[in-house]
Amino acid sequence: MTARQRWTSARSLRFRVTALVLLVVALALVVIGVAVDLSLDAQLRRDQQSRLDDRAARAGLLVASGTTGAALVDAVDGQGIRALLVDASGRRVVGPTDGPDELGPPGRPPGPGDGPPRRATRDLTRTLGVPDGTRLVLTVERGENEVVLARLRVVMIGVGAIGLGVVAVALLAVVRVALRPLDDMTGLANDIAAGDRGRRLRPERTDTELGRTAAAFDGMLDALETAQVRAEDAAEEARRSEARTRRFLSDAAHELRTPVTGVQTLAESLVRHPDADLERRERIATTLVRETRRAGALVADMLELARIEDGAPLDRRPVDLAELAAAEAERTRLLAPGLTVQVEGPPTRVLGDPGRIAQILANLLENARRHGPADGTVRLEVSSEGARGVLDVVDDGPGIPPGDRERVFDRLVRLDDARTRDAGGAGLGLPIARALARAHGGDLRVVEPGDADGGARLRLTLPLRQ
Incomplete structure (x- = not known):
């Protein structure tokens, strides 16, 4: 040294x-x-x-x-x-x-000849x-x-x-x-720098200067660890979100490729065979319109989901959840005459956008209609739980396995990959319904079906009118 x-x-x-x-x-x-x-x-x-x-x-x-x-x-x-x-x-x-x-x-001051004092x-x-x-x-x-x-x-x-x-x-x-607590702080800081992140000083007395310093040091370490955990969680969530976005874009491109390819093929067929018989041309034109509508519906659903996640404004007002359920049940009966739709429960007034809530119910009923038998039964059970209104949509279809009860809310997900796209849809109905429910301050999830239920039970919760 x-x-x-x-x-x-x-x-x-x-x-x-x-x-x-x-x-x-x-x-x-x-x-x-x-x-x-x-x-x-x-x-x-x-x-x-x-x-x-x-x-x-x-x-x-x-x-x-x-x-x-x-x-x-x-x-x-x-x-x-x-x-x-x-x-x-x-x-x-x-x-x-x-x-x-x-x-x-006496009284005479020293003179010049007196010498030193x-x-x-x-x-x-x-x-x-x-x-x-x-x-x-x-x-x-x-x-x-x-x-x-x-x-x-x-x-x-x-x-x-x-x-x-x-x-x-x-x-x-x-x-x-x-000053021993300062030495302890130095040793603790060195240990933390070496990787032992869980150590703390934990002073016995916090009414002294060094005690308050040690307590503040522990609080700083806790805050840093909490911030680090939050940062790691945010980074992990960002990675998951990026992965979901990449998968969504890939699935969207895959979903759009089929109708776009069909439109291109049909259009080329019309151009190559302008002299074909009228019946063939009508079939080609009808199929072209159907593929175009499919592509347009998929693009519309994707844009709708993006607007919801970006915070599209809602026209919130008090609305009767049971009344909206009855209206959507009647519409479904007209679209699927063989399907039985029942509405149960008392009037329950919630605060929300009537058009958006009706869109949620329409998507849920469409999901139940697609996955249940054509002559099956769908029940809409309205109730309240605390400060929330509850609506359960119960069908008698095959149900949803426990491992897929969160996955069904991912974009462009169809549990039965073997079924046709016409029969199964693009896989955006439930994600749009959940996004709308959460935009209202509620939620949409799959719950465990009861003993008497034959299929799936999806539960919508919305805040009650205060």
Whole structure:
């Protein structure tokens, strides 16, 4: 590891937090030390002044009682107070020999010939006049305070250094424990990046900063996983939709190829044999019209389905589902005289487009007619279920196998591939019916037939009028 890398590593969050706290503690210790030093110095000064005042009062009493000379000096000297007896010119008469020889007359400022300031000028001083013409000078040396303060400073510096060391060690341990969730987040992120997507921090407490951070981290991972699942589902649905579109286009091309080929062949036959007998020409023309209609119906159904899926507007209004079922049943009876169509159930008002609902019923009845016997029975059972109107179309045909009950709603799907296209249709009736039902907010599906049902049961649900 290079020096720069080591420096960068040292400047980690743990190091920065520890250094910052130590800096704050050191500043606090300095402020406290300075405050203690100043306070103690002021207190010692007050004590010295108090002792000096007491000693001056005692000296005054002694002078009043007639004590003078060396006896006076000996009586008040000691215990940090120095006594000095000087004459009128300021020269020492009686007193300690380690002090200055002269102090000068009282009140005279130092002159040019006095030399540097004497040490006594920095001391606390009291002067008392004596009847014999001398003066008693009482002083307190500040060196006494300086010694005490110097010792105190040494003690405070030593204790502060030891305290900072102890605080640093304690901080390293405490910060390591406090920041452990961040290490857990780092490890979790690395594990997730390696492929373990299901891991979470799941903090025990979420009322702390790190707890809230860990909970937010878990929430972010859940949101990302949910978004990823949705994206994968959307991509899968897009692939399925693309596959369905390709299959639809392929089937549509296949379905259209037959009538278009037939139209082309018939048209060429008319062109090649213009002198054919009238009966043959009529048969060719009739077949040509039929193939053209088939192709046109297929194209119309495909366009209709596209418009529905694109959100074609609906003329929604309250309508009686049973009444619409009865009208479509009557129309089917006219188209298939041998088929019995029964309508059962009370009036049920739903909200929808009457024309589109009638188209759904027509497609369902056409599907039942194609797959049931010509003299069979089709029942339309109207009811309600919660906030939805229900209409079941039940026939007595062969039924729909369970595996094909969703497949019948795919486009261009015919379960019986062997039957003719004329008999089976193009396979767009049920997809159009389901698309219309879902456009109304309902649905169309194949349900399990009852014990008495002989064929298929298709259930249409539509929202009731509120």
